[in-house]
Amino acid sequence: MAIEFVDVDIPELGAWQQIAEGILWLRMPLPFELDHINLYLLEDHDPISGQKGYTLIDTGIGVSKTQVLWETLLEKLSLPLLKVVVTHMHPDHIGMAGYLVDKFRVPLYMSHSEYFVARAISAGSRGASDWQDDEYLLRCGMPSDYIETASKNRKESKGVGQVIRPIPVQYERLQAGDTLTIGANEWQVLIGRGHSPEHVCLFNKKSNVLISGDHVLPIISPNIGVYSTEPNANPLKLYLETLPQFKHLPTDCLVLPSHKRPFIGLHKRVDGLIAHHQAHLDNLREFCEEGKTIQACLPILFKRKLNQHSMFFALAEAFAHLNYLYFAGECSRSINENGHLEFTILKT
8 A cells, every 4th residue: 555645734833734533733843954843732631620622742842933833823722731742852842842731730741761861861961071972973984174063063052952941840651552541532652762762652543543753754764873872872773673563553544743744554654664774774785895984874875965964863874774784793893093983794
């Protein structure tokens, strides 16, 4: 079954579109190449007070423009928020959670790892040295002038915490296999890994709807990256291990992703994502017959021109694919005379 995009107009900023019974689709802007995030409001009610309202899935990046849009939306909505669910800790998803949770005094739902990683990154380095960040770029094969500029930019910027509103000090934990009640519906919690530590997806059997967050996206693949915080991570292995579970869901379910358009064709998309990464791995197997740095591998994986923002993610993505091959025993990994990591496919 091919992917079919739902024939519903993309909601304008400060407005919404009904995407399924009891579900509203919103969009918030992002100041990146990927210029939007999809959010969803699900009809809900408080089982004790009977108060009707909405459960919100993800919140938008924590900047003043997003707050203004939220204030516009909240004026139009006749009902309050009753729950805030954050799929994972990235700023476009958790950025406004603190503002909305405090405004309505409602619970925040997240997985354990996502909540505490979000707390950690929003707090910043708290004065810790950043020499590992410079070493990471050196190991990736970046030239000294690039590393110097990146170091200067880090010192001048105020970090990710500037686009995440203060995170509530209390949360409700979501785990794989849990059931989250929203209104009259029971939503099964599925956990994806690789793009983030413990990404929450929600599936409702009755309505046949999957809220996939960033774990399953149409057209594009979520970033699967190795970063300076954990240079020996193997996130691609985790991602490929947690994708097949979604093929146990109905192939005709409606998928509500965090980016691009809602679609039908889940199994086809899962197969496509796996094939996409396997193709990258095959290309690296051929290219790295002789030792190659991470930076040298970028043209093999990315055909578009990389700007400063996309370069950050591209290096991490290339690193993830090469680490996958290394930990699978398919290649060696060494540091050359310039301090760069080199990956070499092992002869069989």
